[in-house]
Amino acid sequence: MKKRTAALLLALALALPLGGCASQPAADDTAGERVVQYGLSNAWDSLMPYNSPSGSNYSRIIYDKIYDRLAYVHADGTLTARAAQSWESVDGGYGIEFHLDPDCAFHDGTSVTAEHWAETIALLTDGACPTLGRSAFSVLTGTDESGVATGTEALGAEAVEEYTLKLTFKNPTTPEDFLLDKNREYYVLPTHLLEGVDPSEVMELDLWTAPVGSGPCVFVSEVTGSSLTLKANADYQLGAPGFDTLVITVMDKSSLLTALIAGDLDYYAFGGSVTEDNAPTAEAAGFTVSEGTTPNTFYELMLNCETVSDARIRRAVEYALDKELLCEQSTGGHGAVTGTSILPSCESYPGPGETTRNLELSMGLLEEAGYDGEVYTLACTSNRSGLAALMQQQLDEAGIATTIETVDSATLFAGMSDGVYDMAIASHTPSALPLWFVESRFSAENNIFHVDDLTPYLSDIDAIRAETDKDARAALVAELDGLLGEERPFIPLWFGTALHVESNTVTGIDYESSSFCNENVWEWEKQ
Template structure:
């Protein structure tokens, strides 16, 4: 389970403020804004007049639901504030009501009925109904629709593996039983542990009353997205593309209006966030802060510092099977990596070997790492003798710049110590990932968010479609299918334990370190503000206990 520890700041502020800031652009969470200092409380001093500002390290892709995949978690976070979700998903896997008050899964686990909250309304006052969810499913899965985030609908009946309709819209497995009762029907049995966090938590309604006459081919280009009408806790006001977004508190939000007036997102360099927090120019920052920045903020009188106590940011070495299909190559690399040295360099990190989140019921505690260069060298030489790798030609290790480049330098030393010539190639992440598909990336350093869902890596391991590691057979898809068909919790745990045993032998992706997330935020936002779940694009602003 993921935990958060809140550190109370000392009563005195730091004696020295960092240099000047450059701001760039349960079962049941376009014009510029005005010139006021947005992180300061307005003159009246009441929470209702407060403007909260969040610094964000990268821009969201756009404000179009189901089209934010290229913006990753940044887009998910923005879209979650403007558009509602059926339920609230916590990082530890807990699912609690949001737009759906309750739900029932059929005995055969092939369908689920959601009972919607009858008080939910769009920001133009129209009610949010089951028909809006059905409309969304049919619009986004239409082959003519160019929205790029359709994979979550691929589990519905009437939809193919790409997330597009197999035949007609009416055959898509989404049905409005009545205005506030919604049913989804699936191609195979679902699991709350997998289906909710990997697919359904991204289901959002679309305003049918505004889009019903829009052709699917015109969905992305529709002018509605210049002034979007949403149903979430915040209401769109204005934006400067790529640098700023201003939203107002939704006073009609059925879970409770946020206790501030406006919420402003400002895109800025990560290196400026600590000084901006100290100065009070921003109230919180995303993504998580570096260890050095967090250390500089400890003890600041205006800030709370939140430390996550479970490592959920895994660092991985991905090996392309188009280059190296012999598992002995991956086994040798795994044994050669000095995880302790890497974790020391990362400062706040722990060695990893398993892809399963530590502390969950699915984690095999015997999955411990070994650092054994001599054994690694023998395994590698045997693989080379069989022609699986050319030690003289060596390998190219691809990595984005920054902290992973430093990791690559340590790995280069590790691999050359076992007789493997290693060249480091620093490039943009997008270029590296494109190379995985076409085979030009042999190996690459990747990091992501680990989930409590034990099958969260399915899309990276599958051989049913193009994947980064180009796995050649159905090994990991078979474990996924077996997990989904298991009828008891005990059976599901056994499937994942068996999968981890196979993982030791195959090493499809080499996990070597996990880092902890740290955040700092202004005390006036309250104590617990849900930052432990922000990695899933969640920010429950309606729950904040705003302090004057």
């Protein structure tokens, strides 16, 4: 116990500024110090990456800086080295070996080894550990569906050499699929500072108020829910960030652009995004506004297949919608209509599918299905009320009656889950995985579309997950997409691209990739 206490005290001493207090933010640029002022519209809810109640992107973007991840995920789905220099599939696709960068080190100077990664996973999968991030490990052998180690077989995380980590999976898994899906959930912890700690007490340690990670930034101080001060990790294996201090300040979303223009911020997450309406304001203030090339939003019309039970009516709804007009009105031309949830950048992209409005076909399907004028509820959030009104008008032109209910986001999703609404407008952040959208929505635990028989969907999803050959997988993805097009449990609307206000004071920012909750801060340079 004395050894552990001494180690924790050393970690705290290294993390805190000399003569400073952990509750005070760092000052602005002084004596030539290069300070990056960074805005965030919501606060993180924990500094321990496996103890976030929300699991939100606002927390992940913080963990990304203090802790290290295996890879860096680019907006187009490509991957480059981070904690791992390279990776390869082994054991017939059931395993992945990650060759770690031997230059990786924790902020206290301790080298990061494969043993640290394996011990991190062993700790978090221990049933006595009260983690909130364990489900990410349920894909590994030796765990149950919730990610708890069963003890009946070896845990699928082992250090095969000092700098080689091997993960073993329940199903064949390509390195690309794993990293695109789970990279933002896996962080290495300083397990050398946790020796002798009972797993049940891990989340209560003072260590997480002044964490020791191995990421590109080192913890300095925090004002809970308000600001976080970090300093550049001069020894980061990919290079030291080109600044001295990073001050992250929480402010209202509507104030981010104003603060940037006023010079109070150098940059804001995520990716300096700006609306079409506000882009001219940024440009008039001397900022460059660029459009992303990779979609960062996916819009869909959720359908309740229990109340809108005939697939012909669901298809009639799709044909009644003028997706081009809806997309133009919502994105200002920064979107592309789609008939699939699969990103165009995905290797298995089956094509955009049917996207053209066809009122005659819509009305024919309604007549064939015996639609009798039932009024459907269309739920939306307040910021999408105009979009809902336009949808309502288009549906009415085909003879489909709707009434709009405006609710908050939580109520909208809860209402769809409970079967309260017939339709709802929703948006999501897509990824380059073919199953990024459907896998979590066609399950007994989250049958949000109220599909009567999930069997054909689950069969196709399982086949895609198990297939590692690219051509064979593409064929299976096309098969699933064909089923979705025929049954239409949800209606894909469009993919949207973001507008980014580029910083005038910090160069090297990868604006688009911030949507994956990772930022290349080691390449940032404060001018």
